[in-house]
Amino acid sequence: xxxxxxxxxxxxxxxxxxxxxxxxxxxxxxxxxxxxxxxxxxxxxxxxxxxxxxxxxxxxxxxxxxxxxxxxxxxxxxxxxxxxxxxxxxxxxxxxxxxxxxxxxxxxxxxxxxxxxxxxxxxxxxxxxxxxxxxxxxxxxxxxxxxxxxxxxxxxxxxxxxxxxxxxxxxxxxxxxxxxxxxxxxxxxxxxxxxxxxxxxxxxxxxxxxxxxxxxxxxxxxxxxxxxxxxxxxxxxxxxxxxxxxxxxxxxxxxxxxxxxxxxxxxxxxxxxxxxxxxxxxxxxxxxxxxxxxxxxxxxxxxxxxxxxxxxxxxxxxxxxxxxxxxxxxxxxxxxxxxxxxxxxxxxxxxxxxxxxxxxxxxxxxxxxxxxxxxxxxxxxxxxxxxxxxxxxxxxxxxxxxxxxxxxxxxxxxxxxxxxxxxxxxxxxxxx
Amino acid sequence: xxxxxxxxxxxxxxxxxxxxxxxxxxxxxxxxxxxxxxxxxxxxxxxxxxxxxxxxxxxxxxxxxxxxxxxxxxxxxxxxxxxxxxxxxxxxxxxxxxxxxxxxxxxxxxxxxxxxxxxxxxxxxxxxxxxxxxxxxxxxxxxxxxxxxxxxxxxxxxxxxxxxxxxxxxxxxxxxxxxxxxxxxxxxxxxxxxxxxxxxxxxxxxxxxxxxxxxxxxxxxxxxxxxxxxxxxxxxxxxxxxxxxxxxxxxxxxxxxxxxxxxxxxxxxxxxxxxxxxxxxxxxxxxxxxxxxxxxxxxxxxxxxxxxxxxxxxxxxxxxxxxxxxxxxxxxxxxxxxxxxxxxxxxxxxxxxxxxxxxxxxxxxxxxxxxxxxxxxxxxxxxxxxxxxxxxxxxxxxxxxxxxxxxxxxxxxxxxxxxxxxxxxxxxxxxx
Numbered sequence: 075x076x077x078x079x080x081x082x083x084x085x086x087x088x089x090x091x092x093x094x095x096x097x098x099x100x101x102x103x104x105x106x107x108x109x110x111x112x113x114x115x116x117x118x119x120x121x122x123x124x125x126x127x128x129x130x131x132x133x134x135x136x137x138x139x140x141x142x143x144x145x146x147x148x149x150x151x152x153x154x155x156x157x158x159x160x161x162x163x164x165x166x167x168x169x170x171x172x173x174x175x176x177x178x179x180x181x182x183x184x185x186x187x188x189x190x191x192x193x194x195x196x197x198x199x200x201x202x203x204x205x206x207x208x209x210x211x212x213x214x215x216x217x218x219x220x221x222x223x224x225x226x227x228x229x230x231x232x233x234x235x236x237x238x239x240x241x242x243x244x245x246x247x248x249x250x251x252x253x254x255x256x257x258x259x260x261x262x263x264x265x266x267x268x269x270x271x272x273x274x275x276x277x278x279x280x281x282x283x284x285x286x287x288x289x290x291x292x293x294x295x296x297x298x299x300x301x302x303x304x305x306x307x308x309x310x311x312x313x314x315x316x317x318x319x320x321x322x323x324x325x326x327x328x329x330x331x332x333x334x335x336x337x338x339x340x341x342x343x344x345x346x347x348x349x350x351x352x353x354x355x356x357x358x359x360x361x362x363x364x365x366x367x368x369x370x371x372x373x374x375x376x377x378x379x380x381x382x383x384x385x386x387x388x389x390x391x392x393x394x395x396x397x398x399x400x401x402x403x404x405x406x407x408x409x410x411x412x413x414x415x416x417x418x419x420x421x422x423x424x425x426x427x428x429x430x431x432x433x434x435x436x437x438x439x440x441x442x443x444x445x446x447x448x449x450x451x452x453x454x455x456x457x458x459x460x461x462x463x464x465x466x467x468x469x470x471x472x473x474x475x476x477x478x479x480x481x482x483x484x485x486x487x488x489x490x491x492x493x494x495x496x497x498x499x500x501x502x503x504x505x506x
Numbered sequence: 507x508x509x510x511x512x513x514x515x516x517x518x519x520x521x522x523x524x525x526x527x528x529x530x531x532x533x534x535x536x537x538x539x540x541x542x543x544x545x546x547x548x549x550x551x552x553x554x555x556x557x558x559x560x561x562x563x564x565x566x567x568x569x570x571x572x573x574x575x576x577x578x579x580x581x582x583x584x585x586x587x588x589x590x591x592x593x594x595x596x597x598x599x600x601x602x603x604x605x606x607x608x609x610x611x612x613x614x615x616x617x618x619x620x621x622x623x624x625x626x627x628x629x630x631x632x633x634x635x636x637x638x639x640x641x642x643x644x645x646x647x648x649x650x651x652x653x654x655x656x657x658x659x660x661x662x663x664x665x666x667x668x669x670x671x672x673x674x675x676x677x678x679x680x681x682x683x684x685x686x687x688x689x690x691x692x693x694x695x696x697x698x699x700x701x702x703x704x705x706x707x708x709x710x711x712x713x714x715x716x717x718x719x720x721x722x723x724x725x726x727x728x729x730x731x732x733x734x735x736x737x738x739x740x741x742x743x744x745x746x747x748x749x750x751x752x753x754x755x756x757x758x759x760x761x762x763x764x765x766x767x768x769x770x771x772x773x774x775x776x777x778x779x780x781x782x783x784x785x786x787x788x789x790x791x792x793x794x795x796x797x798x799x800x801x802x803x804x805x806x807x808x809x810x811x812x813x814x815x816x817x818x819x820x821x822x823x824x825x826x827x828x829x830x831x832x833x834x835x836x837x838x839x840x841x842x843x844x845x846x847x848x849x850x851x852x853x854x855x856x857x858x859x860x861x862x863x864x865x866x867x868x869x870x871x872x873x874x875x876x877x878x879x880x881x882x883x884x885x886x887x888x889x890x891x892x893x894x895x896x897x898x899x900x901x902x903x904x905x906x907x908x909x910x911x912x913x914x915x916x917x918x919x920x921x922x923x924x925x926x927x928x929x930x931x932x933x934x935x936x937x938x
Contacts, residue, residue: 100619107625109639109807112617113816132619136611144619153615158814163611173605179568179595181790183585183898185544187532187564187576193539207541210642210792211813221676221685230687242811243675244653252808253653255662257689327814352814358613360642360792360815375541376684379674381643382590382759382784383792384545466615 089493091462096144097131104132128458136163138478141466149466150483152416154474157328157353161399162478168357168395175391186387192394196365199397201340202324202349203365207374209384212327212352213241215364216288218379219348220245222366223286223321226373231280233287233320235267237295240288240325267293268304273311277318286321286348287311291329291338292435294472297450299443300435308344315347321370327352327362332438332474334406335397337365341406354400359392400477406438409475412484413437416475419488427495428506429456441472446505452498459494460487521925523894528576529563536564560890568595570910573898581898582915584848586906589760589785593831594910600789600827607823618819624826628797631829633772634756634781635797639806641816644759644784645673647796648720650811651780652677654798655718655753658805663712665719665752667699669727672720672757699725700736705743709750718753718780719743723761723770724867726904729882731875732867740776747779753802759784759794764870764906766838767829769797773838786832791824832909838870841907844916845869848907851920859927860938861888873904878937884930891926892919 105111112131130143139162141151154160161168179186193206209215220232232245240246244258263280265272267289277284293301315322324346326338331354334341339349347370352362360383366374400406417433417440424431424444432445444453450469457469465487467473499506537543544563562575571594573583586592593600611618625638641647652664664677672678676690695712697704699721709716725733747754756771756778763786766773771781779802784794792815798806832838849865849872856863856876864877876885882901889901897919899905931938 100622103619104622104625107622107629107637109637109803113639113812130616132622133611133614133616134618136614141611141614141616143616151615155613155615156814158613159615163614164609169608172608176601176604177596179565179573181587181590181792182565182568182573182595183583183587183591184562184565184573184575186566187535190532190536190539190564193536197539205539205541207545210815211646213813214643217675224687225684230689242813243649245676247810251810252657252805255656255693257662257692260689261687358815358818360613360818360821362814371541373684378679378683380545381645381674382588382794383642383790386790386792389792 089463091459092130092145092147092464094127094130094143094145094147100132100144128461138162138164139476139480139483147464149461149464150487151466152473152475153466153468153471154476155358157474158358159474159476160331160354160405161357161396162476165357165399167399168359168392171395172359172388172392175388178387180388181383181386185385186390188387188390188394189385192390195394195397196363199335199401200349200365201336202346202367203337204368205366205371207364208390209362209364210360210381211241212325212350212362213243213246214381215327215350215352215362216240216246216323216325217243218364218374218377219323219350220286220288221377221379222348222370222374223323225376226321226370227285227319229283229285230261231263231284232261233263233265233273233276233284235289235293236264237267237293237298238288238290239295267301268307270307270310274314277314277320281318284318284320286323287315288323288325290325291333291342294328294435294439294441296470299432300439300441300472302436303342308339308342312344321347323348323350325350328472329436329439330354331397331400332406332409333436335400355396356389356393357396359389361386361389361393403477405477408477409438410436412479413440413475415481416440416484416487417442419484420491423488423491423495426492427499429495435472438475439472452502455501456494456498459497460490463490463493465490521895523891524562524577524579524896526559526562526575526577526579532564532576560893570594570596571908571912571915579896581893581896582919583898584905584907585898585900585903586908587790588903589906590790591906591908592763592786592837593789593828594908597789597831599831600791600824603827604791604820604824607820610819612820613815613818617817618822620819620822620826621817624822627826627829628795631767631833632781632797633768634778634799635769636800637798637803639796640822641794641796642792642813643673644757644782644794645675645678646813647759647782647784647794648672648678648755648757649675650796650806650809651755651782652718652720653809653811654780654802654806655755657808658753658802659717659751661715661717662693663695663716664693665695665697665705665708665716667721667725668696669699669725669730670720670722671727699733700739702739702742706746709746709752713750716750716752718755719747720755720757722757723765723774726760726867726871726873728902731864732873732904734868735774740771740774744776753779755780755782757782760904761868761871762786763829763832764838764841765868767832787828788821788825789828791821793818793821793825835909837909840909841870842868844911845872845907847913848872848916848919849874851916852923855920855923855927858924859931861927867904870907871904884934887933888926888930891929892922895922895925897922
């Protein structure tokens with residue numbers, strides 16, 4: 075039997091795991107008055123996949139790359155609010171811009187010109203943007219995108235890549251999900267990413283019926299290795315869309331501004347017709363944007379689409395400060411460096427303990443999985459040990475980097491990973 | 507010929523109308539980078555109904571019951587951001603609560619317990635609420651409501667009242683609208699409000715197929731007199747829904763908290779199964795809520811539904827402060843008094859000039875229309891003269907009252923109305 079512990083750092087004495095008494099008590103309160111207690115990623119519907127007791131449930135404050143839970147435990151946060159935290163929590167520059175605007179006006183009967191300033195900045199920044207339309211959810215922009223594709227082409231069908239996520243509206247869901255009707259998804263067509271022959275066949279089979287193709291810039295699905303585009307794939311898809319008059323929609327809600335400030339289509343060397351932004355747009359202030367090419371401006375203008383808070387000035391002011399700071403820091407380069415440093419360190423720690431940690435996707439949005447056990451149970455066990463020692467990872471979702479993360483945070487995270495691997499190794503003598 | 511001017515106040519020398527050079531210049535900038543320049547109510551798609559040149563297009567600041575446009579013109583605002591301004595712009599208490607929370611955390615990977623506090627407050631406040639689910643748009647909650655009705659009943663059809671507005675999602679739109687498919691509206695059934703025999707027939711014709719009925723508490727449509735429920739109507743509809751197992755959904759996005767802090771269903775003496783809130787929830791901070799009865803908690807919990815910013819703590823903190831202040835001020839009673847004072851004054855001013863101003867709907871959300879001309883052109887002309895003198899009304903939409911509005915504001919508004927009636931009268935010698 076090989077002794078893997080000899081490879082672990084000499085100082086590695088696994089810390090006592092965090093406990094979550096106050097979080098659990100708060101959850102009992104929440105469960106009385108909120109469906110599922112907590113909805114979304116941290117709720118039981120997803121939580122059943124993770125060792126729920128290993129995770130904190132409620133936060134008490136957040137700053138920079140950290141948050142603290144209700145029990146006072148501190149976490150280095152690699153989920154970043156599932157994306158919005160791009161510069162660090164409580165970023166001084168973004169918050170100052172928001173506070174300044176809040177003293178002037180926010181939601182008013184007629185908009186502030188800060189809406190124009192923000193649209194101009196996006197048009198200057200995003201390669202495929204000739205215009206910008208603002209809303210609140212990422213899903214508002216994906217819904218408007220498919221409506222625009224249909225209005226422009228007078229066709230019905232929308233092509234999706236298997237493993238997609240484009241929001242929570244019924245048309246983005248699956249037929250067997252509660253509350254979803256066959257009519258909601260009747261015009262959805264599905265194809266595998268990176269399989270160009272399959273998409274050619276689909277476009278041929280449904281010639282003249284396909285309004286749009288909607289896609290994340292690369293596949294960052296849950297529970298599976300993330301998949302980046304093959305060399306030349308997007309260029310071929312772009313040409314095929316042009317040949318068939320299909321509107322190419324990039325859903326950059328998750329990856330947007332993390333790979334390239336000019337858009338993830340620009341990063342991969344092609345140009346979207348419509349591009350959806352949300353999470354990283356304003357460091358957490360509530361705003362989303364659909365941007366697009368001039369040729370689709372009349373189509374989007376023809377659609378009846380608005381919401382109560384869509385002209386809020388404070389998120390626009392925050393968004394301007396956020397984009398300008400991302401430019402000044404060159405966050406895409408920084409995130410690639412930090413993500414590479416972290417994932418290299420984690421993979422090396424795994425190897426030191428005789429595990430194989432598979433890293434996929436782009437470094438700034440990396441997905442990871444212990445490849446020693448396809449059931450992912452071993453992976454979940456390791457994640458649970460990391461979380462309980464202060465490295466907040468997800469067991470099934472891609473991660474996020476923010477600009478407040480430091481090399482010291484990464485070094486500490488790798489130490490925690492070592493501790494967690496030691497414990498998992500000790501728990502599984504049968505694997506040695 | 508009767509001399510109507512003799513009835514006007516002696517001091518009435520109509521002020522020089524406002525002009526909007528800076529607003530118009532800003533619109534030219536906006537038009538370059540934003541579809542339609544401005545979307546929503548003030549945009550050209552609705553703006554074509556109003557004398558566009560009579561309205562300011564961009565605001566420079568807002569406080570209390572006023573906003574100022576880019577040209578420095580001051581307006582007494584009866585649109586209140588189309589609803590969100592319920593306590594007055596820059597309300598000190600709500601803004602202080604929001605600022606305090608913003609220094610702690612807003613959008614974080616796991617939620618703040620302020621989410622629980624807000625849910626508990628809504629459950630305590632809203633008569634039909636056993637739970638609360640938070641999102642960003644009113645439309646997020648109407649969509650979740652119909653999904654919940656379908657998940658709970660395993661039926662497809664949704665009943666709407668003709669003249670409805672339930673958001674901008676494709677299922678809420680009309681088949682001939684750009685980007686809307688027949689599949690989007692295939693399960694919508696329509697019936698006239700206050701026609702109980704018609705709804706009985708519909709429920710009978712589609713027995714066992716109707717999942718839900720969605721309705722505003724009364725009809726506040728655009729361009730038409732608003733219609734309150736006939737005595738006993740809602741009670742009969744409630745009983746019919748019970749008999750047929752149909753989920754009764756009240757869309758209180760617009761009227762919510764303005765008629766009754768316990769919900770507009772409570773105001774009219776019935777109980778909704780699901781109730782949708784948004785605009786008046788947090789004085790403009792971006793949050794919406796679906797509330798409902800205990801029997802539907804499992805159904806809503808079963809649905810996959812989330813968004814990037816749905817756990818933002820700042821809007822929850824603002825919402826708590828807003829609801830507590832609305833309770834302390836008893837805003838529904840205040841709004842009824844202020845709305846009655848205003849509409850009485852406006853109708854009397856109209857009569858003084860020989861016009862018939864028809865007031866409909868509830869006083870806190872009154873709709874008005876000059877009944878002397880069914881084309882509404884005369885009404886639009888009068889509205890334009892009011893707006894250009896500082897009383898910001900809509901020519902086609904219901905209005906809103908906020909708690910910062912004073913009797914002095916109302917007196918000044920009635921003066922403006924007199925001036926505007928004088929001008930309209932002078933412009934139309936053929937009517938005398």
